[in-house]
Every structure is written in C-alpha cells, then in structure tokens.
Amino acid sequence: MKHIKRLRRMVTLAYQMEWIHRDPFVNFKIKIEKKEREFLTGDELQSIENLSSKIERLMVVKDLFVFSCYTGISYSDIVRLTTVNIVKGIDGHPWISGKRTKTGTPFKIPLLPKASILIDKYKNDIRTSISDNLLPKLSNQKLNSYLKEIADHCGIKKNLTFHMARHTFATTVTLTNGVPIETVSKLLGHTKLATTQIYARVVEKKVSQDMEKLKLILE
Numbered sequence: 001m002k003h004i005k006r007l008r009r010m011v012t013l014a015y016q017m018e019w020i021h022r023d024p025f026v027n028f029k030i031k032i033e034k035k036e037r038e039f040l041t042g043d044e045l046q047s048i049e050n051l052s053s054k055i056e057r058l059m060v061v062k063d064l065f066v067f068s069c070y071t072g073i074s075y076s077d078i079v080r081l082t083t084v085n086i087v088k089g090i091d092g093h094p095w096i097s098g099k100r101t102k103t104g105t106p107f108k109i110p111l112l113p114k115a116s117i118l119i120d121k122y123k124n125d126i127r128t129s130i131s132d133n134l135l136p137k138l139s140n141q142k143l144n145s146y147l148k149e150i151a152d153h154c155g156i157k158k159n160l161t162f163h164m165a166r167h168t169f170a171t172t173v174t175l176t177n178g179v180p181i182e183t184v185s186k187l188l189g190h191t192k193l194a195t196t197q198i199y200a201r202v203v204e205k206k207v208s209q210d211m212e213k214l215k216l217i218l219e
Contacts, residue, residue, distance in 0.1 A: 049062075067135060072170060074166055081134040082131075082134060094110075144161050147161060181193065
C-alpha cells in the first residue's frame with residue numbers, strides 16, 4: 001500500500017499536467033491493515049539469554065540479538081556503533097547516542113546492565129578492536145538464518161528475525177514493566193507516537209495490571 005500511495009502521487013501529477021486523459025485512481029481507496037507485531041515473551045527471551053553452544057557464530061548472533069532486546073537499536077544501527085557513541089547521560093551513567101540509519105532521527109538510550117555486559121565482553125575482541133566497533137559485524141542475511149537455528153535450540157516456534165528484538169524491547173522489556181509509552185517512543189527514535197502505539201495494543205499483561213489497579217481504586 002505504501003508503494004501504491006507513492007505511485008498514486010505520480011499518476012495524479014501526470015493527470016494534472018494533462019499527460020494522461022483520466023486518473024485511474026479516482027475511485028480507489030487505500031486500505032492499510034495494521035497487524036500486531038510479534039515479540040518474545042519474558043520466558044522466551046530468558047531461554048535465548050540462557051542458550052549455551054560451542055558454535056561460536058551462534059553465540060555472537062545471540063549476543064547481538066540480546067543487545068538489541070535491551071536497547072531497542074536495530075541491526076543496521078548496531079553495526080555502526082563505536083566507542084564514540086557511548087556518552088555520559090544526564091544521570092551521569094553511560095548512554096548510547098546516535099542517529100537512526102532509516103530516518104536520521106537522533107536517539108539517546110540509557111545502557112541497561114545486560115547491554116553493558118555485552119559491550120564489555122567484546123571490548124578486547126579482535127573483531128571489534130580493529131574497527132573500534134562496540135560489537136562484531138555479520139551480514140543481515142546470515143544473521144536471520146542463524147536466528148532460526150537459535151529458535152530451534154530454544155524451542156521457540158515464532159519466526160525469529162532480528163527486528164523482533166526491537167519489538168521485544170518495546171513490549172516485554174519496557175511497556176510491560178511500566179515504562180510510559182512517550183518514553184518508549186523517544187527511546188525507539190519514533191517521530192510519531194502513533195507508531196509506538198502499535199506495540200501498546202499487544203501488551204495484554206500491562207492492560208491486565210492497569211485494570212487490576214483500577215479495580216482496587218473503585219472498590
């Protein structure tokens with residue numbers, strides 16, 4: 001539908017410029033179906049964190065995925081992170097600061113302990129010390145195929161992709177634990193709150209907790 005939306009602009013312009021005799025989109029209505037984003041539950045995330053394997057590539061992919069789950073940073077942005085991106089935040093603690101590759105929107109994210117541990121783990125690794133990157137690099141294609149292996153090892157039936165880590169950060173790690181949606185939106189680098197609200201609709205646990213609080217107040 002996004003492609004059709006852009007094509008429609010060009011066709012409308014062609015009609016206005018009298019390059020075509022009629023607008024074929026005149027009676028067409030764009031309908032965009034909003035689907036719920038898949039994410040990992042707390043137990044599923046824990047099973048990935050607990051995964052131990054002698055296959056090094058799987059362990060590196062696991063670490064990259066878990067890092068994204070606790071920062072909300074997409075893979076295209078993770079591979080660009082260097083020591084320069086670690087800054088002192090307003091609270092005096094380390095934050096990750098950068099710009100989203102996709103939109104150019106700046107983001108600043110306080111480092112959670114589990115993300116900090118992973119940065120320390122690869123600090124003296126040969127794959128990061130040469131390039132000054134915070135974490136090792138892998139091609140996105142290989143990354144997602146390795147994630148399928150990780151899902152099999154952990155007994156996860158969902159279609160595990162790297163982008164699911166970002167969804168997991170938005171839902172299981174932040175919204176479910178009471179982080180306000182405005183804060184989550186800022187952390188994810190969203191330009192519109194409506195984009196973040198897609199995640200809020202699927203966090204049933206948070207809805208249940210809020211309604212239980214309301215019940216107590218009403219009683």
